[in-house]
Amino acid sequence: MIEQTESFVRQELAEDATGHDWYHVDRVRRNALYITHEEQSGDPFIIEMAALLHDIADEKLNETVEKGEQKLDSFLQTLSINEQTKQHIKEIIGTISFKGGHGSELTSAEAKIVQDADRLDAIGAIGIARAFAYGGKKGQPIYNPELQVRQEMSLEEYRKGKSTSIHHFYEKLLKLKDLLNTETARTMAESRQKMMERFLDQFFQEWNGIR
Ligand code: ADP
Ligand code: NI
Numbered sequence: 001m002i003e004q005t006e007s008f009v010r011q012e013l014a015e016d017a018t019g020h021d022w023y024h025v026d027r028v029r030r031n032a033l034y035i036t037h038e039e040q041s042g043d044p045f046i047i048e049m050a051a052l053l054h055d056i057a058d059e060k061l062n063e064t065v066e067k068g069e070q071k072l073d074s075f076l077q078t079l080s081i082n083e084q085t086k087q088h089i090k091e092i093i094g095t096i097s098f099k100g101g102h103g104s105e106l107t108s109a110e111a112k113i114v115q116d117a118d119r120l121d122a123i124g125a126i127g128i129a130r131a132f133a134y135g136g137k138k139g140q141p142i143y144n145p146e147l148q149v150r151q152e153m154s155l156e157e158y159r160k161g162k163s164t165s166i167h168h169f170y171e172k173l174l175k176l177k178d179l180l181n182t183e184t185a186r187t188m189a190e191s192r193q194k195m196m197e198r199f200l201d202q203f204f205q206e207w208n209g210i211r
Helices: 002-013 022-039 044-053 065-077 083-095 109-120 124-137 155-159 165-171 173-179 183-207
Strands: none
Touching (some): 002 022, 002 044, 002 065, 022 109, 022 183, 044 065, 044 083, 044 109, 065 083, 083 109, 109 183, 124 165, 124 183, 165 173, 165 183, 173 183
16 A cells, blocks of 8 residues: 555656655655654554655645645545545644644644654755755745745745745744654754754855855
């Protein structure tokens, strides 16, 4: 079943250039399995399935939220797993996004672990690469010192280019380490956080022409 899911996801995300490609999914899966092992918590099968499918219904990769959900639903229907497991996988995927997870309590150990794994892949060296890949693909500038850092911004506003990839670090990426659910992920986040801080320091030094 894992293999079947893997090949479906590979196919679906093959063309992606927004940082939601197959290798993102694979890293999230591996980090999630590592966390579940270290924490000795969560069902590894549910975690692996949810990690593999977590971006399939993403708003950013589908024309509409409904179309994304339909795609996920119809794939889940092809699997021979019980209804309860399907619901659990869907619930994890529905609740882990930054938006969905913001403020709303995650209901299961599995959801917490997949969310941590997804967040870890948005920070550190990989996170830096993904932010500029996403920004470039969306036509967003690298940086614009005239724009304010805003705390809350809708997806629509992002799409209209009211932010920059450098702003995205202050709006979201630097905050992720304090939103992690597990101790294992917090430990993994440390060197990633330092990497982003060092990158931003150097970025502004170069931006301002300091040698
Ligand atoms: P996830 O898929 O991890 O739930 P998102 O879909 O919000 O998270 O973001 C996916 C990737 O795209 C992340 O690495 C994130 O930093 C990046 N990203 C999302 N929005 C922006 C933005 N406005 N500017 C730059 N990068 C962004
Ligand atoms: Ni993701």
